[in-house]
Amino acid sequence: EVQLVESGGGLVKPGESLRLSCTVSGFIFSSYRMNWVRQAPGKGLEWVSFISGRSNDIYYAESVKGRFTISRDNAKNSLYLQMSGLRVEDTGVYYCARDSFRRNPWSDFDYWGQGILVTVSS
Amino acid sequence: DIQMTQSPSSLSASVGDRVTITCRASQGISNYLAWFQQRPGKAPKSLIYAASSLQSGVPSRFSGSGSGTDFTLTISSLQPEDFATYFCQQYSNYPFTFGGGSKVEIK
Numbered sequence: 664e665v666q667l668v669e670s671g672g673g674l675v676k677p678g679e680s681l682r683l684s685c686t687v688s689g690f691i692f693s694s695y696r697m698n699w700v701r702q703a704p705g706k707g708l709e710w711v712s713f714i715s716g717r718s719n720d721i722y723y724a725e726s727v728k729g730r731f732t733i734s735r736d737n738a739k740n741s742l743y744l745q746m747s748g749l750r751v752e753d754t755g756v757y758y759c760a761r762d763s764f765r766r767n768p769w770s771d772f773d774y775w776g777q778g779i780l781v782t783v784s785s
Numbered sequence: 786d787i788q789m790t791q792s793p794s795s796l797s798a799s800v801g802d803r804v805t806i807t808c809r810a811s812q813g814i815s816n817y818l819a820w821f822q823q824r825p826g827k828a829p830k831s832l833i834y835a836a837s838s839l840q841s842g843v844p845s846r847f848s849g850s851g852s853g854t855d856f857t858l859t860i861s862s863l864q865p866e867d868f869a870t871y872f873c874q875q876y877s878n879y880p881f882t883f884g885g886g887s888k889v890e891i892k
Contacts, residue, residue: 698881700829708821708829708872708883722879758828771819771834771876778828 665689667759667776674782679749685742685759685776693717693737696762698772699744701781703755711757712744713769720768727753749783756780787811787875791884797892804860806887808873813853817877820849820858823886824869832871833858863889 671683685697699711712733713722721733732745742759756778763773788811798804808818816836821829831840833849836856846861860867868891873884 707886708874710874710881710883713879713881724880760829763834765834766817766876769876769879769881771817771831772821772829772874773831773834773840775828775830 665761665774667761667774669757669759669776669779672757672779672781674784675749676785677750677783679783680745680747681749681781683744683746683757683779683781685744687740687742687759687761690761692735692740695764696720696769697735697742698760698762699733699742700758700760700772700775701753701755702758702778703752706755709755713762714742746781749781751783754781754783786880787814787878787882789873789875789882789884791871791873791887793887794885795888795890797890798863799892800863800865802863802892804863804867804889806858806871806873806889808851808856808858808884810854810856810875810877814875814877816852817875818849818851818856819874819876820847821872821874822867822869823872829872860889 666688714733730748734743758778759776760772761774763770790809818836820833823829837849870886870888
């Protein structure tokens with residue numbers, strides 16, 4: 664069974680940093696591209712970042728470029744999102760999502776984690 | 786960036802009704818369009834990919850159609866568990882973008 668479990672969320676002040684993790688099981692992690700997607704309270708979905716299986720290709724939304732860093736450790740079946748310079752508008756639930764690999768260079772998101780809440784407030 | 790516009794933003798329907806939600810892309814995206822269902826407090830769940838392909842395990846009452854800029858999600862006979870918010874997403878070009886959502890409520 665495919666499972667994705669996020670951790671590392673919490674309450675931080677503006678300007679502070681936080682590192683999210685997504686631990687996966689049930690599939691060969693290194694073979695799949697991965698994404699982070701976020702959702703502000705009561706709002707829609709916003710794609711945040713993408714990483715290829717070998718970390719060769721990495722993309723960011725303009726809203727987080729230069730502040731967030733996506734990475735992965737295939738030996739630990741884990742995806743990360745290092746967030747620095749956090750802003751109030753970064754508040755929301757963060758999801759990791761698997762790329763289905765049905766198409767290159769990227770595809771639809773077929774499995775999602777349950778999400779983790781990040782709150783940025785003074 | 787490609788803008789995705791969904792309509793309606795909300796609708797009221799009864800169990801057994803046929804429901805249609807539309808999604809329009811600001812430029813052509815071929816069939817690189819996915820639909821997700823999100824129940825309150827839960828993660829999005831993939832329903833359809835490539836505009837019309839049903840994700841494994843998704844009931845056949847869900848269907849998708851369209852290509853280019855105009856797409857449709859149809860629920861043929863609404864069930865109690867289908868009351869949720871539905872999002873479309875394009876994955877033709879980075880950055881990947883989502884529609885604003887369509888909330889299906891009980892009439």
